[in-house]
Amino acid sequence: MNIDLSAEQEAFRQRVREYMASQMMTPEFKAELAQPDVSHGGGPVYWQKMRQLGADGWIRYSWPKELGGEGADPVEQYLLVDEAKRAGFPWPALSANSIGPVFAKYAQPEIRDKVVSEILNGEAYLAIGYSEPSAGSDLASLRTRAERDGDDWVINGQKIWTSCANFANYIWLAARTDPDPSKRHKGLTIFLVPTDSEGYSCTLIHTMGVLTTTTYYQDVRIPDCYRVGEVNGGWPLITGQLNVERLSLVGYGHVAKLYDKTLGLLRGNDDYRELLDTPWVQRNLAVAHARLEALKMLCLKSAWIMEQGGTGMVEASATKVYGSELYIELGRLMAEILAPLANLRDGDAVLNGLMELWYRKGTVHTFGGGANELQRSIVAAAGLGLPRGA
Amino acid sequence: MDFSLSEFQQEIQQLAKKILADYCTQPRLRNAEANDYFDAELWQQLAEAGLLGLALPESVGGMAQDLETLAVVLEQLGAHVAPVPGISALATASLPLLPYIEQPAVHEALAALSSGAGILTCALAESGISGNGIAQAVVEAEGDHYYLSGEKSRVPAGLQASHCWTVAKQGEEQGIYLFSCDDAGVTRRRQLTTSGEALASMTLDRVKAVKIVSGEQVAQVLSAAAIYQRAASAAVATGLCEGMLALASEHCSQRKQFGRALGSFQAVAHQLADCYIDKECLRTASEQVSAQLGQNSQGSVEGASLVAAYWTTEALHRVSHRCQHVHGGTGVDRDYPLYRYCLQARQIEMDLGGQSSVLAALGEGIAAQRVA
């Protein structure tokens, strides 16, 4: 057994880390990301950085060779996204890593090359339009309709939680093309809807922690070339990338960030010496450290299993449950050390507000990316061979 | 033994519910959020109904009730996420001064609180992490007058308060001093918190003050303030948990996925059942500490207050995250009321210093045999 990254993998990680620090996370960009309405991207500096990321080859790096990429393996792919997120860069994981390659594989030739080059060059963002007000966990019940009209499709419906749609160029949309609701997931088709289409609109949703949107489709007419994959063949395109997505939600760097920053603060300032010497503070740090080490290994192991050709389904589900619940627990363990300073906002905030924001963002991970109950059912059935329950 | 509310307590509960239901509507709460999470009109209504003086003596216009009865009102403040400084004004800042009510300045401050003409607060923290108790603020005496100088931080209701007490030292001797927030030497600055509630930092520059106590008794006042804060927080937290669970139960009964109500999934139902158990543990801890602080006090109040603080931090953390979780996206949407409860939950959890420090204090009390 060798549980370490190879020398090449380690060098790769270093390279990404340095690139992120020196090229991407400039003071100008950090200042832009501190503004709530563009904190996920979409500001002028964001687009500048995205184009640079594209020009420097980082987006194509993890794409398969046959689709115009560099063919990075799952471990490198994981390291890349992990380091980017750890640096605080709003890496377009879903748009560029999950959806992009699926689009490139199944899109029709009329639009494929143009959109693929936009994605790889950091010029386009694809927001995901799956969830609807009445279809969340039960995605297969979605109702947004796409009807054939000559060479076109006419789309009507509403999506909710369409994150980043406020600055996306396209919506990667799941719509019902077979009106028979009993067909459920067998009646769904994927479309790429340009956000400048007539009849499309988007309003902001302010959540406790992050910004997202509702998108509306009123007689949105798009040519058939914007259909991706077979008619009624959308489901495998939706579920194909889920395991990788789950892992990217709770990647080690993303979760460990709060621990790293808190420890940095405590070690970097003599005022906190007394705290560091306090037994319960040490225990909080120790629990966080021990639990994070497990997350790190689980993430790497899952990526390794996928690299070896496994599906990684059970591992991804287990890691997602563990990582999302750890995210919440860490928010408590670290905030306790600086409580009640951890409640302060704006200019008084500790760690530039990271500690205060952490609580507000915490719960999204336990139901997003497939609710933890559903992940636990996967672990129980596929991992332990238990009979499938309701 | 009797766990029921007295008739009077039930009347008080109804009164509080009625006022709060009228004032804690979604539009008003949204408006309060943009205004430091303080609703001055609601505060006046509570004063007129006599609820601000509920636990204060009749000599200052109060109703002379015990903490048990006050807890009934505090719970309702939580259940309605009321934008008023209940914990600090009605408990932490006011109740520790009751032994000194004969002093004219204390009398005046408590009378102002009770009538709604003013708000009493206390400045227990200074800047940075090591604010609590180890005051650096200094006092100069000139004849019968005292003048305070220093930096105070995170003063609850600090922007609205009329009266404030704090800890300062004259030479090496610590004392508790009361001052008017309108004194020309007081400069206040807004400190926004996660729930939208504003605290204030105060720069004190030769602020005229009255000495309440000094020496040995300072520790007693501070310890009483901590105990009252824990007891009041437990009562408010019980109300918050009730509020969160009511929303989650309603949502999981109505919302369907996979053709069935969310609450019919055993995994969901069990999480809410666990929340219920946490909430009931918290309620008993809250009842225990308020009963002990009331007339029939027996046993260690410090211990009971720390147990209440433990359950407050435990229940708020677990109930808030689980209730958000079973709501899915709806639970974090700022157009749906749950998040306000959750942010207040977090605020109170960390205001108490967080669970680890609470347990350390409780363990220390057990080791020193102060706690049975």
Ligand SMILES: Cc1cc2nc3c(=O)[nH]c(=O)nc-3n(C[C@H](O)[C@H](O)[C@H](O)COP(=O)(O)OP(=O)(O)OC[C@H]3O[C@@H](n4cnc5c(N)ncnc54)[C@H](O)[C@@H]3O)c2cc1C
């Ligand atoms: C900030 C944010 C960003 C998002 N971004 C996107 C996006 O970009 N694109 C997109 O399409 N969607 C997005 N989503 C939506 C997200 O994927 C959904 O919230 C998620 O799928 C859960 O659906 P729901 O919110 O409708 O909750 P529901 O499906 O109503 O579930 C609520 C709860 O019910 C329970 N539950 C549900 N089903 C079961 C079951 N079978 N067994 C046991 N328990 C169950 C779970 O506790 C679950 O947490 C986002 C959501 C948020 C909040």
